[in-house]
Amino acid sequence: MPRPLYSAALDFGATSGRVILGCWSGQRLTLNEVHRFPNAFHTLGAHDYWDLGTLWQEAQTGLRKAVAALPRGATLASVGVDFWGVDYALVNDTGRLVFPVHAYRDARTQAGLKRLANTRAALARIYEATGIPNVFYNSSLQLAEVVASCPAIEDLATRCLFLPDYINFLLSGRMENEFTIASTSQLIDVHSRGWSRAALDYFRIPPQWFTPPVMSGTKLGRLRPELAAGSPALARTQVIAVPGHDTACAYDAMPASPDGNDLFLSSGTWSLVGFESDRPVLGADALAARISNERIGDGRYRPLTNVIGLWLLEGTLKDFASRPGSDREWAALISTAEKLPAPAALLDVTDPAFANPASMKAAIDGQLRKRRIRPPANLAAYVRLICDSLGRGHADAMRAFERMTGKKFTRILMVGGGSKNRLLCAATAREAGIPVISFALEGTAVGNLARQLIALGAVKDLPTFRRLLGAHLKQTVY
Ligand code: LFR
Numbered sequence: 001m002p003r004p005l006y007s008a009a010l011d012f013g014a015t016s017g018r019v020i021l022g023c024w025s026g027q028r029l030t031l032n033e034v035h036r037f038p039n040a041f042h043t044l045g046a047h048d049y050w051d052l053g054t055l056w057q058e059a060q061t062g063l064r065k066a067v068a069a070l071p072r073g074a075t076l077a078s079v080g081v082d083f084w085g086v087d088y089a090l091v092n093d094t095g096r097l098v099f100p101v102h103a104y105r106d107a108r109t110q111a112g113l114k115r116l117a118n119t120r121a122a123l124a125r126i127y128e129a130t131g132i133p134n135v136f137y138n139s140s141l142q143l144a145e146v147v148a149s150c151p152a153i154e155d156l157a158t159r160c161l162f163l164p165d166y167i168n169f170l171l172s173g174r175m176e177n178e179f180t181i182a183s184t185s186q187l188i189d190v191h192s193r194g195w196s197r198a199a200l201d202y203f204r205i206p207p208q209w210f211t212p213p214v215m216s217g218t219k220l221g222r223l224r225p226e227l228a229a230g231s232p233a234l235a236r237t238q239v240i241a242v243p244g245h246d247t248a249c250a251y252d253a254m255p256a257s258p259d260g261n262d263l264f265l266s267s268g269t270w271s272l273v274g275f276e277s278d279r280p281v282l283g284a285d286a287l288a289a290r291i292s293n294e295r296i297g298d299g300r301y302r303p304l305t306n307v308i309g310l311w312l313l314e315g316t317l318k319d320f321a322s323r324p325g326s327d328r329e330w331a332a333l334i335s336t337a338e339k340l341p342a343p344a345a346l347l348d349v350t351d352p353a354f355a356n357p358a359s360m361k362a363a364i365d366g367q368l369r370k371r372r373i374r375p376p377a378n379l380a381a382y383v384r385l386i387c388d389s390l391g392r393g394h395a396d397a398m399r400a401f402e403r404m405t406g407k408k409f410t411r412i413l414m415v416g417g418g419s420k421n422r423l424l425c426a427a428t429a430r431e432a433g434i435p436v437i438s439f440a441l442e443g444t445a446v447g448n449l450a451r452q453l454i455a456l457g458a459v460k461d462l463p464t465f466r467r468l469l470g471a472h473l474k475q476t477v478y
Contacts, residue, residue, distance in 0.1 A: 002026045005077050005458050008034075008066045009448035010059050010167065012083045013246065014103075014269050015039055015314060017055065019062025020442060021069050022449035024458055028472055029449060031442065034069050035062035041103030048106040048356075050087065050163075052097075056170060060227070067233045075233045078452045079171065079223065080242035081164045082249045082444055084269075085184035085294075086139045089166040090146070090157035090209075095175065098156040099146060101163075104137035105356040108149075112141040112203075122202060124287065129198040131190030131280045131293030132183075135306070136355060139185035144203040160209035164244030171227065172220040172239035179213040181244030183295035188213070190280050193299055216243045216297025217455040242451040243297040247272045249447030251302055252462060254413045255439070255470030263398050263409040264304075265428065265436075266443055267418025269311045271390060273397040274304025281404055289400040297451060298462075305397040308349045310418050312386045315360025320379045334423050337384040345373050347389035384423065391427025398432050412436045415443030422478075429478040436478040 005024040011017060019035040037058045041048045059081075066076060090099040102108065116123055116134045123134055132138065143160065146153055161169060162181040169175045182188050182195075187205065189196040193213060200207045218241040228234035243249045250266035256276070266272040280293035281303040294302045317323040324330040347367060357363035364382070365375040376382045398409060412432060418424050419438040429436040446469070453459040459468075 004074070005453070005456065006070055006074055007078045007080070007449055007452040007456070008063060008076055009242075009445040009452075010062060010079060010081045011246065011249075011442070011445045011448060012055060012081070012163070012167075013039065013444075014041075014084045017058060018442070018445065019059070019066060020445040020449070021066040022445075022452075024449075024453050026458075027468060029446065029453075029469065031445065031449075032069055033442070034065040037061075041105065047108065048103040050101045050103050052089070052101050052166075056167070059167060059171075063227070063234070067231055070233055075235070076237045077456055078238040078240045080240045080448045080452045081167045081171070082242060082244055082246045082448045083163040083167075083181065085181065085245050085247065086137050086142070086162075088139055088143070088160050088162045088185075090153065091159050091161060091166070091169075091175075092156065093158050095169055099150070099153060102142060104142065106142075107356070108145045109136050109138070109141035112144050116141075124284070126186070126199055126202060127287045128282060129190065129196045130186050130188060131282060131301075132186040133287055133290040133292060135290065135292075136352075140187055140199060140203045140205070143205045147204055147206070154206055157209060159211075162244060168220055168239055168241060168244075171223055173224050174220045174239075175211075176214045176218070176220065176241060177210055177212075178218075178241045178244040179215050179299070180248035180295055180297055182210070182213045184245055188295070190282070190293055214241055215299065216241060216248075216451050219455060238456070240452045240455045242448045245294065246444040247304070248294065248297060248302065249445070249451070250415055250443035251276065252297065252447030252450055253415060253441060253443040253469070255466050255473060256413060257411075258463065261408070261410045263401070263412045265394060265412055265414045267414055267416040267421075267424065268309060269314065270309035271307040271394060271418065272304050273307055273394050274302050275401065275407070275409070277301045277303055277405075281401070283404075285404055289397075289404070291400070291404070303401065305400065307390065307393040307397060308354050309390065310421075312347075312349070312354060312360060312364075312390070313383065315354075315357070316364065316382050316386065317379075319359055319361035322379055333380060333383060334421065336380040337387070338423055340381055340384045343376075343381075343385045343388055345371065346392050347385060349389050349393040387421065387423040388427045390424060391429075391431040394428045395431035395433075410434060414438045415441045425476070425478045438476045438478065439473050440476065441473065
């Protein structure tokens with residue numbers, strides 16, 4: 001039996017993050033969550049910002065805890081970073097931040113969003129060039145807004161690093177743009193692996209801010225000496241550019257059947273419903289269905305639709321003092337919601353009013369009142385309404401893919417926080433009319449670790465990893 005190999009996944013989500021120590025035995029991956037932390041953006045004046053200093057502190061704390069959890073004498077072979085999509089840091093040649101890091105829910109992109117939406121020809125041209133629809137959070141719109149409102153930025157910034165790229169730089173000293181995270185920006189050419197000149201020109205974004213993207217699995221070098229200081233376990237740790245986009249990692253972790261008939265659902269703050277493909281899904285229908293042709297670490301495609309997800313539930317809970325505080329209270333709430341009669345009408349989950357409302361409950365009530373439907377009576381009834389409505393949203397996305405590709409999906413594979421939510425899994429299966437297989441798995445961290453193991457030569461390739469992973473996974477079928 002080979003010696004166990006240890007790697008750490010730094011997995012940053014928009015509402016929480018975690019550091020997971022993975023141990024690979026040669027056949028089997030075991031996970032040890034050594035650190036978990038909350039995350040949120042902060043509103044200052046009219047804008048929303050991430051607290052990057054705190055995230056970096058949490059990353060370092062997590063690394064220290066990972067080292068503390070290693071068996072005596074063992075070393076950490078590698079570390080990989082994944083993040084939510086689209087957000088970035090503007091830096092100068094030395095890596096110094098030259099602009100505050102905005103959060104993607106900041107309303108600053110609204111004017112650009114409307115302008116592009118109202119220019120049909122440009123809208124179609126940008127979609128055909130990048131495969132990414134016009135969505136409020138796109139890095140393209142965010143960067144266009146900075147360049148237009150703060151022209152001096154063109155002199156100050158020399159590089160645009162997406163957030164995983166920036167943390168990779170802090171860890172390794174090397175500045176690179178990783179391909180999967182770059183593909184969420186709406187600035188990558190959908191037919192190649194490079195930047196789209198058409199998109200950079202349209203949004204007036206300086207092309208010199210980017211370098212040709214590196215593919216997932218690229219070794220960026222050793223952990224900076226000052227981070228490894230004093231710890232022999234970190235002296236030879238490699239920083240590996242895993243898929244920097246959390247959704248790309250989550251999709252990598254899907255124990256998919258090789259027949260290609262599985263639909264993937266990574267369920268967290270967002271619900272990412274999609275599949276893997278050798279070709280992008282383009283054209284007017286795909287644009288109308290808001291299909292995002294994001295990329296896999298090996299260059300292929302992940303056509304997916306972004307459904308609002310558990311953000312709806314997370315927001316609604318904030319409006320109830322009676323929200324659950326423990327796993328036991330959560331289970332009780334879900335049980336109560338399960339026993340309620342099915343809601344008479346479901347929410348339209350595509351409503352832009354849900355993007356970043358001051359009160360989610362008020363936004364839900366507002367939509368229902370407009371449709372002359374009485375809002376739910378209590379928290380359990382909101383939970384039921386939200387889960388059933390998301391189930392419908394997932395099924396709608398599936399049907400749009402089937403219509404456009406002629407595919408027929410036979411199973412839905414579900415990972416992420418929402419895969420532990422029985423109500424959501426059951427509603428998705430009911431609405432889609434095919435089985436949901438829930439893996440109750442930290443998909444993003446597992447995909448992150450998988451790409452490290454492949455880069456280290458410990459696992460041959462992704463199909464091999466998926467096969468070995470699937471053999472040991474606990475699954476629940478709905
Ligand atoms: C999920 C995710 C989605 C992306 C959204 C915004 O965490 O990465 O894939 O569309 O966050 O970045």
